[in-house]
Amino acid sequence: MTHTLTTPRLALRQLRAADAARIQALCGNWNVARMLEVVPHPYPDGLAEDWLASRPAAWRAGAAYTFAIELSGDLVGVVSIERQDTGDHAIGYWLGEPWWGQGLMSEAVARAIAFARDELTLDKLTSAYFSDNPASGRIQEKQGFRVIGHGHLPCEARGGDVAATFTELHLTGAC
Numbered sequence: 001m002t003h004t005l006t007t008p009r010l011a012l013r014q015l016r017a018a019d020a021a022r023i024q025a026l027c028g029n030w031n032v033a034r035m036l037e038v039v040p041h042p043y044p045d046g047l048a049e050d051w052l053a054s055r056p057a058a059w060r061a062g063a064a065y066t067f068a069i070e071l072s073g074d075l076v077g078v079v080s081i082e083r084q085d086t087g088d089h090a091i092g093y094w095l096g097e098p099w100w101g102q103g104l105m106s107e108a109v110a111r112a113i114a115f116a117r118d119e120l121t122l123d124k125l126t127s128a129y130f131s132d133n134p135a136s137g138r139i140q141e142k143q144g145f146r147v148i149g150h151g152h153l154p155c156e157a158r159g160g161d162v163a164a165t166f167t168e169l170h171l172t173g174a175c
C-alpha cells in the first residue's frame with residue numbers, strides 16, 4: 001500500500017515523532033482547535049507526542065490512516081481516515097491557519113478520498129463538521145458528500161456540544 005501520496009502542490013506522508021512540536025503549535029491555535037472534536041485548548045505538552053506514538057499501530061490495525069500534509073517540505077496540516085465503532089470510515093482534517101484560503105485542503109481531501117476508494121477499497125466515507133464551519137462544508141460539497149443529518153457533537157476546546165452537520169460520500173462507481 002502506498003504510504004506517500006502526492007498532489008500538484010502537496011505530499012501526504014506518514015507522520016513522524018519529530019512532527020510533535022509543529023502539530024502542537026498549529027493545533028494550539030484556537031481557530032483550528034474550536035473546529036475539531038477532540039483537540040483541547042490550550043494544547044497540552046505531551047499530547048502530540050502521545051498521539052503520534054499511537055499512529056503506526058493504528059495504521060497497522062486498520063483503525064486510522066493518518067497523513068501529514070506537507071507543503072514545500074513543511075507539515076501544514078493533517079488528514080485522517082478513521083474506522084468508527086459502526087464499521088464506517090470517517091474522514092477528518094485540519095490545516096494550519098497561515099495556509100487557509102488557497103484550496104490546499106480541497107486538494108488534500110480529494111487525494112485522501114482517492115486513497116480510500118482505490119487503496120482501502122472502501123465503499124463509503126462519512127464525515128461531520130460543526131455547523132459554524134462553512135469552509136469545511138464547502139470542501140465536502142465539492143467532493144460530492146451529501147448531508148445526511150444534523151445534530152450535535154462534543155467539542156473539547158469549546159467545552160460542550162456544538163451543532164453539527166453529518167455527511168457521507170459513496171465511493172463505489174465514483175471512478
Ligand SMILES: CC(C)(COP(=O)(O)OP(=O)(O)OC[C@H]1O[C@@H](n2cnc3c(N)ncnc32)[C@H](O)[C@@H]1OP(=O)(O)O)[C@@H](O)C(=O)NCCC(=O)NCCS
Binds near residue numbers: 035095101
Ligand atoms: C476548514 C479548513 C480545512 C479549510 O481549509 P482551506 O485549505 O482553507 O480550504 P479550501 O481553500 O480548500 O476550500 C475552502 C472552501 O470553502 C469556501 N469558504 C471559505 N470560507 C467560507 C465561508 N465563511 N462561507 C462559505 N464558504 C467558505 C472557500 O471559498 C472554498 O470554496 P471554493 O473552493 O468553492 O472557493 C481550514 O480552515 C481548517 O483546517 N480549519 C480548522 C480545522 C477544521 O475546520 N477542520 C475541519 C473540521 S470538519
